[in-house]
Amino acid sequence: MLQDLLRTIPWFMHLDAAQLDSMVTSMEQRHLAAGDMLFHHGEESYDCFIIIEGSVEVLIFVNGTEHRLEVYNAGDIVGEMALIDRSPRSASVRAISACHLVVITEVEFKTMIGANPELAMRVLRNSTTRVRNTNQRMISDLERKNNELLKAYQQLKAAQNDLIRLNRMEQEMAVARQIQESFLPRQLPQLPGWEIGAYSRGAQAVGGDFYDCIELSDGRIGLVVADACGKGVTAALFVALSRSLLRAASQAPWIFQGGAVLDAESILTGALWLVNDYICREHGDNNMFVTLFYAVLDPKNGDLVYVNAGHNPPLLLDAQCENLYELPEATLPIGIMANQTFPSQRTCVEPGYRLILFSDGITEAMNSAGQPFSDDRFHDVLREDGYLGAQNLVSMIIAQVDAYAEGAPQADDMTLMIITREA
Amino acid sequence: MWKGVSPVNVEHIDDVLVIALPARLDAVGVAAIENNLKEIVTNHKGKVIADMSHVDFVASLALRMLLTNLKAVQPLGGDLRLAGLQPQIAEIFRKSRFDTLFKIYPDQESALVSYRSV
Numbered sequence: 001m002l003q004d005l006l007r008t009i010p011w012f013m014h015l016d017a018a019q020l021d022s023m024v025t026s027m028e029q030r031h032l033a034a035g036d037m038l039f040h041h042g043e044e045s046y047d048c049f050i051i052i053e054g055s056v057e058v059l060i061f062v063n064g065t066e067h068r069l070e071v072y073n074a075g076d077i078v079g080e081m082a083l084i085d086r087s088p089r090s091a092s093v094r095a096i097s098a099c100h101l102v103v104i105t106e107v108e109f110k111t112m113i114g115a116n117p118e119l120a121m122r123v124l125r126n127s128t129t130r131v132r133n134t135n136q137r138m139i140s141d142l143e144r145k146n147n148e149l150l151k152a153y154q155q156l157k158a159a160q161n162d163l164i165r166l167n168r169m170e171q172e173m174a175v176a177r178q179i180q181e182s183f184l185p186r187q188l189p190q191l192p193g194w195e196i197g198a199y200s201r202g203a204q205a206v207g208g209d210f211y212d213c214i215e216l217s218d219g220r221i222g223l224v225v226a227d228a229c230g231k232g233v234t235a236a237l238f239v240a241l242s243r244s245l246l247r248a249a250s251q252a253p254w255i256f257q258g259g260a261v262l263d264a265e266s267i268l269t270g271a272l273w274l275v276n277d278y279i280c281r282e283h284g285d286n287n288m289f290v291t292l293f294y295a296v297l298d299p300k301n302g303d304l305v306y307v308n309a310g311h312n313p314p315l316l317l318d319a320q321c322e323n324l325y326e327l328p329e330a331t332l333p334i335g336i337m338a339n340q341t342f343p344s345q346r347t348c349v350e351p352g353y354r355l356i357l358f359s360d361g362i363t364e365a366m367n368s369a370g371q372p373f374s375d376d377r378f379h380d381v382l383r384e385d386g387y388l389g390a391q392n393l394v395s396m397i398i399a400q401v402d403a404y405a406e407g408a409p410q411a412d413d414m415t416l417m418i419i420t421r422e423a
Numbered sequence: 424m425w426k427g428v429s430p431v432n433v434e435h436i437d438d439v440l441v442i443a444l445p446a447r448l449d450a451v452g453v454a455a456i457e458n459n460l461k462e463i464v465t466n467h468k469g470k471v472i473a474d475m476s477h478v479d480f481v482a483s484l485a486l487r488m489l490l491t492n493l494k495a496v497q498p499l500g501g502d503l504r505l506a507g508l509q510p511q512i513a514e515i516f517r518k519s520r521f522d523t524l525f526k527i528y529p530d531q532e533s534a535l536v537s538y539r540s541v
Contacts (some may be wrong), residue, residue: 008483147426230450230485230531287491293485332520336490411482 003028006102009075011050013117026288030058032095039079041092047082047103059092064224071096080123081130083109087162105250145168152184167223173205180206180236183243184211184420189221191299196223197391197400198417207413208235210357214250216296218261222250225357225417226292227311229333235413236279240336241283242290245275264296265303265344272307272334272342280338289335293357302349302421307342309334312360315379319352319423321386324379352423353384354393368408390420431456431482433463437539439538441531443474448485457488469501472534476507486521493524502526506534 002024006012012020022412023375030049032038038056039045051074058070058078069091072078083106104112113120152282180202187195198211214222226244228238249271272294277288277370293314296305310333329345349355358378361366365373366390378397401414432443442460446453464471473489493503504526508516516522528534 055434227483229487287471287487287494289483310521312518330520332523336524338455 002029002102007054009050009052010122011075011077011112011119014119015112017028019111019115021165023108027108030099030101030103032099032101034097035301035382036095036097037091038095038099039089041089042144043089045089046082046086046107047076048083049101049417051078051304052100052102053078054101054418055096055101056093057096059094061092061200064153069134077104077123077126080104080109081127084123084127127312132206157241168372174232176206176236177202180239180375180378181209181242185211189213189215191221192301193421193422196389196417197389198392198415199394200400200413202231202236202413203361203410204232206233206236207231208239210239211357211415211417212243212247214247216250216267216327218298219300220264220296220298222267223295223297223355223357223417223419224292225289225311225359227313227359227413227415229288229292231411231413238288238290238335242279243290245260245278246271246292246294249274257360264298264303267296268294268305268307268344269342272309273340276334277338279335283335284338288334291333295355295357297349297419302351302353304349304355305344306347306348307331307344312358312363312410314358315356317356317382317386318349319350319400321383324382327400332413349419349421349423353421354382354408355381355419357417357419359411359413359415361412361418362397362401365405365410366408369406373404377404391419393418393420431460431463432497435538436535438466439470439472439535441474441535443476444478446477446479448478448481448488449484450484452480452484453484453488460488461492461495465495467501468496468499469510470538471496471501471505472506472530472531472538474506474534475512476509477528478512479509481512481515486515486519487529490524502538504521504528504534504537507533 003020006020015023016209030038032054035169041060051072053074055071055073057109058067058072058076073199078093078101079089081087083104086182093343113123156177180237184200188198196213198213200207200209200211202209210224210226212222212224214224216222224285226239226242228242239368250267291308291311292309293311294309295304297304308327308330310330313328313330315324316327317323317324327345327347331342332333332340362372363375377400379402385393388396395418398414431445434443436443440462440463470489471492489503489505496503506528507530508527513522513527516525516527526537528537
């Protein structure tokens, strides 16, 4: 008998026999299997339920994920909120196990509460606890989300600062690069009977290589190829320093004035002594050095007086493009030993000959397998394409090096200067 | 004596500190050992040999690193001598004339002998 069953449940204990009988006559019953839904969130139904047997769970779905809010067992009331405030269901209810429930309409609910004010209190207490729990859950949830947001915001802000810093650095590097480009000759000298071609490329935004063509007295020309130790900004600062010093020392008024034309040896040894001594004295603690080839060419007769301060020996290619000669003799690089002398050497660029100045970034350009372009390949290209004009020969060599490297990232700066004399 | 974790291989033979340098002394290779090496050499103050028999690549920064260490020990009466340069490395020392800054020996043994004969 349902009446006997209901009598064991506090909700019905205080009803008199007539009230209970009349209720049971019209009372609907529900049987659910485990997993069956009692009602769904948002549903507009306003009955509530009392569980006679079994248990149900109250569920909500957030972003497609199921969250269990409560579990109710035999004797508990479920769904009374919609009954009280006539609102759609605020959550879904699903049977955990096989369930037997009775349906309580608004009329029956009022009867039950009327019969026992204690029940009204109990409903209120239930609702209040539920609101409190929900509030607590919402607050904890908000606090957690707030913390997450704060953390994400801090990370975003740090990333944005990094980005701004990086951006500023890139802008500065772009300016530095422009300034460094202005350290290369704006245009190469045009000498009758001669052609000069040159190229320089940094492995990074700014580089440690440079070349220069310095106008000297009596139509002579100073030819420079240099490679500062290291690369990037540190090397670039040293390039700026040594290039400026060398130019200033080479073009000092005393070289142009004073009647007698200063001989090439004096220009070279004087300028290099000054540059080396200055760098050793002022910047010696850094142990930075610059390898540098500096030659004075007299275009009138091809006389070449040079000092090689620890740089790759330049090459001379004969008129038949058959034989290559390394220019002998070198001294220590610039910046290592103060008060050093730089004895000059002398040779001649004969008609039809080519002088090739370069940095080791050319011969040590790596392919993706880590193999260098090598002296041998460099010499082969020179013998094969040596008949080209200076600028074309420079372009050809760079194209060959690039084809060999196949886009592999380069560790070193590349500089090449070629001077050809008409046959 | 050096007791910390060292990225360079260090050995004491009598009063000589022998350092075995790694294969690639490019910018990255130098950065990895530079500070450690300077500390070891400066603390030792005396006779040092850099065994370069494993080194197959040197960038200019590696020459600078060796020069820095040479300049660190020389004023204290010590020296940094090089041993076992592979042909392409010897060529770089020849072209840059760094061969005039250092005493260079074919192998570690002859470098050790050079210190004993002083």
